Amino acid sequence: MESIESKIKKSISRKKRGELLFPDDFRGQGSSEAVRLALHRLEKEGYVQRVAQGIYVRPKISKYAGEVLPTAEEIAKAIAKRDKIRLVPTGAYALSALGLSTQVPMKLVFLTDGAPREIKLGKRSIKLKKTTPKNLSAKGGISRLVIQALREIGKDRLTEEEEAKIMALLKKEDQKNLLHDMELAPVWVQKIMEKSLDIG
Template sequence: MLDLRTIEKRVNKGDVFFISDFTEFGNYEAVRKALQRLTKDGKVKRIAKGVYFLPKIHERLGIICPHAEQIAKAIAKRDKARIIATGSSALNLLGLSTQIPLKLVFLTDGSARNIKVGKQTIQFKKTNPKNLSIEHRLSNLIIQAFKAIGEKNVTQEQIDKIQTIIDQSNERELLYQNLKNAPVWMQKILSR
């Protein structure tokens, strides 16, 4: 029987989980109904169809919801898919933009889909394997950030910020190795 104690033994507060994580306690429909009851009682929160989280409560802020990237990573892990943040998401994650995008776009080799999370939308866009060939997260974020900015729009301030990020990482050599797979114009900017 699926109850809150069973969930708490498996899932940390604030973590994202799915119906399929608990099907050993009953068939899919039974688990769905149990999670529906727990959601109605406020013990579990529903993010989207089949996607839940165990509430983490802050004394001043109340319920702390998982952030969109955490949700996207959990879905990718469940689906055994790779994802890369693109556009304004990559810029925000690198600190090149303070704007939190309402639509987060991730390239994936999994299923293309949109998931509504509150006021935000997480979009998974199917892409070719070449775009996912670099498995290093920071390398991917830098490449996607440059793509979002565009070759003609890159400022010295943005280059300096990315250079600082590279210098502060403990993976500088790996980063530069991975960035050799980036478009030539990005390689020229980074080699300056």
């Protein structure tokens, strides 16, 4: 009789290195308690690493850096996929994602339609804040970040340099998405975003 641990190990060995592993992925292998214990033992053995509560990984191996753990961004995406929730980067993280700030925030804050919570990842953390569906219905990858970044900067505090960067980014956005997302933004943000439209 094969142990749950060896079944899970076999199943992990078929996955790509760097892919995040959740206890739920092994639901068919045994009770949730047995799966948790098996993952805990595999971690002790050094086969997988725990990156946050209930999230494991078999790190990718780089010949220069050794083991490469997933980034906080990758972990947030994996959680969103697992829980079938939407996430929108906000605050300092939105500024950093757009290249408007060179500081990498230690705390990544996302708006979500899932349960609010904070996930600790060593020194960094991911905070999920519950929000209204309207704040999550933006379609454009760039325009939804711009709305959050402008909210973080604040009304009348945008520098010319920041505005120029935002315009250049918005020009890359699909116009249909941009027009859709502008409707969701506060009026003062809409006015800034309108400047990037090719009207004429």
